[in-house]
Amino acid sequence: MDLLKRCSILLTILAAANANAVEPPRQAVATLLNRNPLDNRDITGTVVFTETSNGTQITGTIVGLPAGKYGFHVHEMGTIVTCDAAGGHFNPDGTNHGGIDHEVRHVGDLGNVEFEGAILGVSNINIVDTVLTLRGRNNIVGRTLVLHAEEDDLGLGGNEGSLTTGNAGARVACGVIGIAAPLDPWNSAATSSPSILVFIASAIFVYVRA
Numbered sequence: 001m002d003l004l005k006r007c008s009i010l011l012t013i014l015a016a017a018n019a020n021a022v023e024p025p026r027q028a029v030a031t032l033l034n035r036n037p038l039d040n041r042d043i044t045g046t047v048v049f050t051e052t053s054n055g056t057q058i059t060g061t062i063v064g065l066p067a068g069k070y071g072f073h074v075h076e077m078g079t080i081v082t083c084d085a086a087g088g089h090f091n092p093d094g095t096n097h098g099g100i101d102h103e104v105r106h107v108g109d110l111g112n113v114e115f116e117g118a119i120l121g122v123s124n125i126n127i128v129d130t131v132l133t134l135r136g137r138n139n140i141v142g143r144t145l146v147l148h149a150e151e152d153d154l155g156l157g158g159n160e161g162s163l164t165t166g167n168a169g170a171r172v173a174c175g176v177i178g179i180a181a182p183l184d185p186w187n188s189a190a191t192s193s194p195s196i197l198v199f200i201a202s203a204i205f206v207y208v209r210a
Helices: 003-020 160-164 183-187 194-209
Strands: 027-033 044-052 055-063 068-075 109-115 122-129 144-148 171-181
Touching: 027 144, 044 122, 044 171, 055 109, 068 171
Parallel strands: none
Antiparallel strands: 027 044, 027 171, 044 055, 055 122, 068 109, 068 144, 109 122, 144 171
16 A cells, blocks of 8 residues: 555544544533622522533522512623623624524523522523534633623513613623633643544554555
């Protein structure tokens, strides 16, 4: 077998090995806090974003608001000196605002979270979104998760504010979405482990010289 055919076969093997390398699911996390010095409510929470085969699973708990529904979005910036510093909704496509299940929506549109409880409201979150991601064009890492003061009308309010913000009102808590785990996929451009690549490279060297 000539050298060109050998190289072609081994490159095919390398590509297959790289495609079959299993990468652990990525996780990101946001810690929500009330960052308004004029609002003394203790609003806190932790929200985790996890890659799954069905999309990005969003889980967590937030406490501190009365029972009801409140707008919940990913905003474009990662600046949280105040929650207002996070800019508008993450919207790389320049579309109108909508609900999480709407065909037309911002990438950062997550609809509403619901608080329950007579005294201190608690929201337990467990949703899956197929639009926002932890990699690629719709990657939300480094952006800000924001909880609003009012219910999001999901773009159905019939006015300009509805199509941009859902009329969800002021921002009552926010947190930057940061890397949680695992570290290796985030820190390396390679998807295959170094040991696999070294083994394959060695095999190519031996095979070509044979």
